[in-house]
Amino acid sequence: MDLGLKDKKALVCASSQGLGYACALALAQEGCEVYINGRQLDKLQEAAKSLRTETGQAVMPIQADLNTHEGRLKLLLACPQPDILINNNAGPPPGQLSDWDHTAWMGALESNLLSAALLMREVIPGMRQRRFGRIVNITSAMVKSPHAAMGLSTAARAGLTALSKALAREAIIDNVTINNLLPERFDTPRQEFMVQRMMKASDITREQARSEIAATLPANRMGDPKEFGAACAFLCATTSGFMTGQNLQLDGGSYSSLI
Numbered sequence: 200m201d202l203g204l205k206d207k208k209a210l211v212c213a214s215s216q217g218l219g220y221a222c223a224l225a226l227a228q229e230g231c232e233v234y235i236n237g238r239q240l241d242k243l244q245e246a247a248k249s250l251r252t253e254t255g256q257a258v259m260p261i262q263a264d265l266n267t268h269e270g271r272l273k274l275l276l277a278c279p280q281p282d283i284l285i286n287n288n289a290g291p292p293p294g295q296l297s298d299w300d301h302t303a304w305m306g307a308l309e310s311n312l313l314s315a316a317l318l319m320r321e322v323i324p325g326m327r328q329r330r331f332g333r334i335v336n337i338t339s340a341m342v343k344s345p346h347a348a349m350g351l352s353t354a355a356r357a358g359l360t361a362l363s364k365a366l367a368r369e370a371i372i373d374n375v376t377i378n379n380l381l382p383e384r385f386d387t388p389r390q391e392f393m394v395q396r397m398m399k400a401s402d403i404t405r406e407q408a409r410s411e412i413a414a415t416l417p418a419n420r421m422g423d424p425k426e427f428g429a430a431c432a433f434l435c436a437t438t439s440g441f442m443t444g445q446n447l448q449l450d451g452g453s454y455s456s457l458i
Contacts, residue, residue, distance in 0.1 A: 202229050202432055202436035202437065202438065203437030204230055204231050204283075204432070204435060205230030206231075206232065207226075207231045207232070207282040208234070208278055208280065208281050208282050209226045209231040209232070209282065210234045210236075210274060210281040210322075211233060211236065211287070212274070212284075212285060212288060213236060213237065213287040214235040214236055214237065214246065215236070215243045215245075215246040216237075216387070217387035217389060218287065218382060218387055218424055218427050219235075219236075219337070220235075220246055220250075220424070221424035221425060222335070222431040223235050223246075224253065224425070224428055225428030225429055225432040226285075226428075226432055227253075227258060228253075228254050228256075228432075229435075232256065233250065234258075234260075234274070234277055234278040234281070235250070235258060235259070235261065236260075236274060237262065238262065239262075240260075240262045243260045243261075243262055244260055247259070259277060259278070261273060261277045261278075265288050266306075266309045271314065271317060271318055271321075274318070275321055275322075280329070281326075282333065283333045283334075284318060284322050284333075284334045285334075285337065286318060286319070287337040288314055288315070289310065289389075290310070290311055290356075291303065291310070291311075292392075293349055293393075294348065295348065295350075296347075303351060304351070308355050310355070311338075311355035311356050312356070312358045312359045312362075315359050319334060319362075319366065319377070322334075323366065323375060326370070327370060327373035330373050331374050332370070332374070332375035333375075333434065333435040333439070334363075334376065334377040335377075335378055335379070335380060335431055335435065336360075336363055336378075337379075337380050337431075338360060338381055338446075339352060339356050339382065340448060340454065341356070342356050342357050342360050342379075343448070343454060344454060359379075360379055363377045363379060363444070364444045368444060370443070371440075371443045371444075374440050376439065376440060377443055378434050378443060378444070378445045379445070380427065380430060380431060380434070381446050381447065381449065382449050382450065383449070383450035384415070384422060385422040385423070385424055385449075386421040386423065387424055393412065394408045394409055394412065395408075397411065397412070409421070416453050417451060417453065420451065421451075422450075422451060430447060
């Protein structure tokens with residue numbers, strides 16, 4: 200199926216690894232000119248090399264910190280008129296309410312709400328003027344199924360979800376869509392962090408920890424990042440212009456509610 204994305208410019212945040220990389224790969228495979236982002240230059244350059252080798256597409260690495268004005272400006276100077284924006288950023292570690300002081304809350308809001316909101320603020324007017332735009336925010340399954348230990352991340356991402364819904368209703372008239380992908384338990388470095396944390400807390404092996412995590416999902420396995428990338432590319436397709444303001448669960452069936 201041709202998604203109609205050949206030669207579109209895609210700015211993919213936090214994409215040197217994990218789900219961001221999977222989205223960049225899927226979009227490059229569809230013919231996009233991809234701009235990837237990360238903080239560590241060596242890892243970023245290696246990711247760009249891998250993407251070019253696998254897809255044959257132009258891939259531009261941009262070393263920048265999404266949590267700073269300077270970093271976001273650097274992204275937009277490199278790709279001033281993106282057709283596609285994939286908002287992604289690392290979340291804070293699990294904890295409990297007593298752990299989260301003012302500094303922790305501000306850090307979570309900066310990473311998981313404000314960085315995406317401010318990038319949308321910059322790119323949506325141009326997208327609307329050009330009458331094409333696709334914005335996908337990578338949030339979390341916890342937005343719909345909150346867990347106390349992930350409250351810091353969930354609260355910030357829920358704010359982004361609300362903002363996106365409001366903006367989506369305005370932008371759709373100009374063929375600009377804004378949707379969210381809600382992952383849970385994909386086999387990425389983030390899950391490896393959770394595995395290592397579980398190993399230490401429960402004194403179990405890596406395989407035992409991975410099995411316990413997989414068993415929390417009806418699918419009884421972790422998700423393949425390529426599955427996530429494919430869903431992202433679908434939301435960005437020229438034929439997906441009637442779908443906006445949605446929260447698409449990619450969670451191995453874990454979400455149990457009807458709506």
